[in-house]
Amino acid sequence: MEQQVLTVRDLVTAQSLGMKVLSGAGGLDRQVLWAHSCELSDPDRWLGPHELLMTVGLCVPHSAVEQRNFIVKLDEAGLSGVALGDHNSLPPLTRELYEEADRRSFPVLLTNQATPFAAIGRTVAAATATTQTMQVLKLSKLYQLSxxxxxxxxxxxxxxxxxxxxxxxxxxxxxxxxxxxxxxxxxxxxxxxxxxxxxxxxxxxxxxxxxxxxxxxxxxxxxxxxxxxxxxxxxxxxSLRRRSERSTQMLASIFEGRSPDGLGSILGPSGTSSGYQFVAVALEDSEKVARAASIKSLSVLAGPGSSSFFILMPEQSRNDVRNLLHGLDVRAGVSSTYLDLRDAKAAADEAAKIFSSGGTNGLWTDFTGVPVSLLTRSRKEASAIVQQVLGRLAGTDPKITVLRETLFAFLANDRRWNETAAALGIHRQTLSYRLTRIKEITGRDIASSADLSAFWLAFQAWPSFSDRSD
Structure with a gap:
């Protein structure tokens, strides 16, 4: 310490003050920088470290449990001790109060009836005048640092x-x-x-x-x-709030098909050049996630969707985002990697689907397999998938076109036979015949989950494949 200061022991041994120790004698070497009288029910709120509480007992609770907690709060607030006035307003002190004070070495003192609190206060003030001067000098330095x-x-x-x-x-x-x-x-x-x-x-x-x-x-x-x-x-x-607001506005612009200005100021100079992913989390976690991303200054965009809260993260930010959400105990669904920001809406939809089907066993659920929507990919990749899955069914022959449109109608109507037949204006038996022909041509069976998934991917990719004029 900078200099010797007054202790509780000094007050107790001062004959003129007439104070004696009731409990907590192990803490007599606690420093006393100030002494203050308080009769409010929560004196720990109004006094702080190295300060002695003086009370005639109006703030002392009556029950054993409350008296124990009274000592706990005073000690945790850093007080030097408590000086109780020998007055009829002081409630009977319980064994629990004495035990807690001894356990914490928190001095509980009893003052003489003839000793006014003002005398104790003046004694403390006189003894700590040098210390108070040092406090003022520290205060001056503190405001210089400000x-x-x-x-x-x-x-x-x-x-x-x-x-x-x-x-x-x-x-x-x-x-x-x-x-x-x-x-x-x-x-x-x-x-x-x-x-x-x-x-x-x-x-x-x-x-x-x-x-x-x-x-x-x-x-x-x-x-x-x-x-x-x-x-x-x-x-x-x-600044953190402004960054969060800008992030939300930029993501909304991207969802609307516009490229916002200043994207590099948040995503960094490399941006999404090496690809990006979307992360979907629950809407109820949105405020916490957005604030956390801003505090950590992550190179991401974050904003709400209709059913989920989304994070657009460049590949280089993936580990940071994952660690952040893990620390927040937030469950997330993650899309596959995309290259073109024009595909952001479809990428977000993919992340939302992963999130909704991810269960609760793991906090981070990555997309596995082929992207759900190949519209988000390049036309070259879409063409490769269509040709691989459909084969001759991707041709332009009128009979082939009828079979392909039948397959797509069947998928669009969620494999419901009656709705598909009605949409095509054909009989169920005709629909059955066409599906059999599709199986013969492609080698894939709609009764197989794997083949059905492949058909669905081809169906999703078809617009990009067929629009080859671009």
Whole structure:
């Protein structure tokens, strides 16, 4: 420490104050920087590290369980101890209170009836005058460091850590992700004390302070630390929100068939040149996923669809997205790889189908096999699949054309015989005959799941294959 400071033991041994220890004698060496009287029901909210609570008992609960919790809260708030006035408003103290105070080495003191709280306060103030001066000097330095708040919040966090000798990090409540943190402190013990506080201007973010035992940040400084960090983070958080909004707008434009300006600012210089995939997650996870993607500055686009929330990720961002969703415990369905952004809508549909059929056993379900919709592929690939699956049925002979249109009508009507026959204006027996001929020509049987899947792929690819004028 910078200098010797007042301890609880010093107050107890001062004959003029007439104080005695009721419990928690193991904590008599706790430092006392301030003494304050409080009779509110939650004094732990109003007092902080190294401060002595003085009360005539109005804030002390009556039941054994509540008295135990009373000691727990005061200790966790970092108070030096509690001085109880010997007054008839003080409720009977329970065995549970004494045991908890002893277990935590949290001093519980009883003051003499003849000793006013003001005398204790003046004693503490006089003894810690030098320490208070040092606090003011630290406060002045703290606001000097705030000049980096908007331009370089990371530098400011590191400088604040050096000033306060405490670790600082800001995390997002919804995702649990760290937004910004200072560099690891040297020689931080494993028994570090951690406290969290909401930032004044952003309830979705909290500051975590990791402190050396016995060197907790005082409540005097803490108020100002929160203000300075809130200013530093406000600009960063606004940037994250703008990035998320731009990402959503760009994805909407791509779904509408337009190429948005500034795509490289989010997807990076290589963009989707080596391919991209779509990831579908549940709509109820959309806010968490979008915020997390922005916090991590992932090179992706993210936005809502009709039934799922989508992420368009370039191939180079795949591992980052997968790790992020795994950390968030979010289930996802992933499309196959695509090359042309004009195929984005079909790619998203594919991801949504994978997601809806992925079950709940795994968090990440990849597409396996041939793409569901070959309209998303090149015409060369579509042509290869059509010719491989249909063979002679891809020809232009009128009789062949009739058979192919019969097959496509059968698939379009979800293999329902009556609807297919009605759509073609033929009898069911004629439909049966044609399907038999299709089997003879292609060597594929609609009763086989594998062959039926192949037929469906050819059906999906046919528009690209037949439109060869492009």
């Amino acid at each position: 000049t980096y708040a908007r331009t370089d919040p990371l530098r400011m966090m590191n400088d604040l850590q050096a000033l306060l000798r405490a670790g600082l990090s800001v995390f997002d409540v919804q995702t649990g992700l760290t937004i910004v943190e200072g560099a690891p402190l040297e020689f931080m013990p494993t028994s570090v004390r951690e406290r969290t506080y909401a930032l004044p201007g952003d309830s979705d973010s909290r500051l975590m302070i990791s402190e050396y035992p016995g060197e907790e940040v005082s409540s005097f400084l803490l108020i100002h630390v929160l203000q300075v960090i809130d200013v530093a983070l406000s600009q960063l958080l606004r």
